[in-house]
Structures are given as structure tokens and as C-alpha cells.
Amino acid sequence: MASLRDIRRHIASVKNIKQITYAMKMVAAARIKRAQKAIFNSRPFALKMEETVRNLFAEMEEEDFKSSPTHRLFEKKSEKNCIGLVMVTADKGLCGSFNINVLKTAVKWLRNNRGKKIKVIAVGKKGRDFCKRLRGLDLEIFYEMIGIFPKVSYVHSNILCDEILKLYHNEADEIKLIYTEFKSMMSQSVETKNVLPLKSLKFSGEKGRMDDFEFEPHKASLLEALLPRYIKAEFYRILLESQAAELAARMNAMENASKNAADIIEGLTLKLNKTRQAMITTELTEIVSGAQALGG
Numbered sequence: 001m002a003s004l005r006d007i008r009r010h011i012a013s014v015k016n017i018k019q020i021t022y023a024m025k026m027v028a029a030a031r032i033k034r035a036q037k038a039i040f041n042s043r044p045f046a047l048k049m050e051e052t053v054r055n056l057f058a059e060m061e062e063e064d065f066k067s068s069p070t071h072r073l074f075e076k077k078s079e080k081n082c083i084g085l086v087m088v089t090a091d092k093g094l095c096g097s098f099n100i101n102v103l104k105t106a107v108k109w110l111r112n113n114r115g116k117k118i119k120v121i122a123v124g125k126k127g128r129d130f131c132k133r134l135r136g137l138d139l140e141i142f143y144e145m146i147g148i149f150p151k152v153s154y155v156h157s158n159i160l161c162d163e164i165l166k167l168y169h170n171e172a173d174e175i176k177l178i179y180t181e182f183k184s185m186m187s188q189s190v191e192t193k194n195v196l197p198l199k200s201l202k203f204s205g206e207k208g209r210m211d212d213f214e215f216e217p218h219k220a221s222l223l224e225a226l227l228p229r230y231i232k233a234e235f236y237r238i239l240l241e242s243q244a245a246e247l248a249a250r251m252n253a254m255e256n257a258s259k260n261a262a263d264i265i266e267g268l269t270l271k272l273n274k275t276r277q278a279m280i281t282t283e284l285t286e287i288v289s290g291a292q293a294l295g296g
Contacts, residue, residue, distance in 0.1 A: 018261035025254035035244035084172035088179035089124035096253035157236035188245035
């Protein structure tokens with residue numbers, strides 16, 4: 001049987017853990033409000049930029065498009081047999097299944113692409129460490145971005161997209177993305193998307209939306225200038241989504257940890273009282289037995 005001192009020490013250690021988990025929950029709750037606000041502020045710009053690029057692409061003539069450098073961003077290449085993977089995870093743990101869900105999706109994707117050369121752009125320390133531990137795959141970390149959460153800025157998106165475009169132009173035939181999208185405080189989902197080539201933009205858009213505009217010098221130059229900005233705006237939104245999802249997952253995980261700590265403390269307190277009562281009963285029994293022996 002555990003002694004009273006051991007039980008009291010156990011209760012004290014669990015109380016200290018509860019204080020830490022509660023503090024982490026409150027920090028995450030404070031940060032997620034700013035993260036949600038940043039998402040809501042970035043979405044209109046990203047959506048309008050996508051609409052502008054779609055409409056501008058629909059207005060372009062086929063010969064103008066093929067003569068433009070942006071043609072490479074829309075057509076799938078098949079020369080290098082290399083795929084780029086952008087994987088967005090957290091830098092730290094203690095956020096429930098946030099990182100595990102992303103890594104499970106990445107493992108499934110890697111199995112489906114076994115035999116191909118994989119170049120990884122890892123955003124977040126957990127994803128970077130995961131890729132370094134992998135064996136038996138033709139996988140290489142092309143670029144890593146560590147320590148940007150929870151203070152993501154547009155500068156990070158600029159740097160990340162420059163590396164993605166460099167990878168696509170020089171080595172990869174296509175770029176895939178695995179990240180976590182923020183749905184609500186209680187729901188986050190892992191998404192797998194095609195980043196490059198921009199096939200989804202090529203086959204949509206409404207022709208005639210820009211008949212009232214005149215372009216100088218020409219549409220191809222404008223599209224060439226807008227596409228990198230569109231990609232950066234989209235990745236800025238993705239980084240903000242992942243940041244908010246991580247904070248929501250951490251807040252929920254720390255809330256559950258605090259509740260579990262409270263339950264453990266309650267159980268240990270009950271055990272402490274029962275042990276103390278048993279010791280008192282034992283002592284009283286010994287005293288009574290001793291008195292009866294002396295009286296007899």
C-alpha cells in the first residue's frame with residue numbers, strides 16, 4: 001500500500017501539471033482569436049485574386065498563352081519524374097491528433113507514390129523530423145521552414161512560395177500540398193491539394209468579364225505578374241488556416257488534459273482519505289487490543 005506521503009506527492013505533481021495544462025489552454029484560447037481574425041481578413045483578398053486570375057486567363061488567346069512564361073505553371077510536365085510535396089505541421093506537440101493526422105495522410109500519399117523521387121518542403125518541425133526518420137524512400141528535404149507558428153506573416157508566405165516555384169521550375173513535375181484546414185473550434189480536417197500545375201484555373205472562368213478593360217502592355221504580362229501574387233496569397237491563407245487549426249487542437253487537448261488531471265486528483269484524494277482512515281482504524285484496533293490484554 002502506498003504511504004500517505006507518496007499519495008500527497010502524487011497529488012501535488014498532478015496539481016502542478018493541471019496548472020500548466022490550464023495555462024496552455026488559456027494561451028491558445030487568447031491566440032486563436034487573433035488567428036481567426038487573420039483568416040477572415042485574408043480570405044476576401046485571396047478569393048478576389050483567384051477570381052481576377054481566372055477571368056484574365058479566360059480572356060487570353062491560345063497563342064498569347066503559349067508564348068507566355070506562365071504557360072509552365074498550367075501545363076503538367078513529364079520530364080523529371082519528380083514530385084514536390086509541401087507538408088504543413090506544427091513546430092511543437094501537445095496539440096492532440098493535429099500532427100498525427102497530417103503525418104498519417106502523408107504516409108498514405110507516400111505509399112501511393114512509392115518509386116518516384118520526392119522533394120519535400122517541410123513547414124513545421126514535426127514534419128521535418130518525420131521526413132528525416134523515413135527510410136527506404138527516394139525522399140529528400142528540399143527546404144524547411146521552422147519556428148513560424150503562431151506568428152505567421154505574409155513574409156513567410158513570400159519566402160515559401162519562392163522556394164515552391166524554384167522547385168517546380170527546376171526539378172519537380174508537380175507540387176502537392178498536405179495541410180490542416182480550420183473548420184471550427186471543434187473541427188479541423190486534413191486536406192490534400194494540387195498546387196502546381198494550375199489545372200483548376202485553366203478550365204474555369206467566364207469569358208467576356210473584362211471586355212470593358214484595356215490592358216497595357218498586354219494580358220500575358222499582367223497574368224505573369226499576378227500569378228505569383230495569387231499563389232502567395234493562397235499560401236498565406238493556408239498557413240493561417242493551419243495555425244488556427246493547431247491552436248484550436250491545442251486548446252481542446254489542454255482542456256481535456258486539465259479535466260483528466262482534476263479527475264485524477266479527485267481519485268487520489270479519495271484514496272488518501274481511505275488510506276488515512278484505514279491507518280486510524282488499525283491504530284485504534286491496536287490500542288483497544290493492547291488495553292484488553294493489559295486489563296485481562
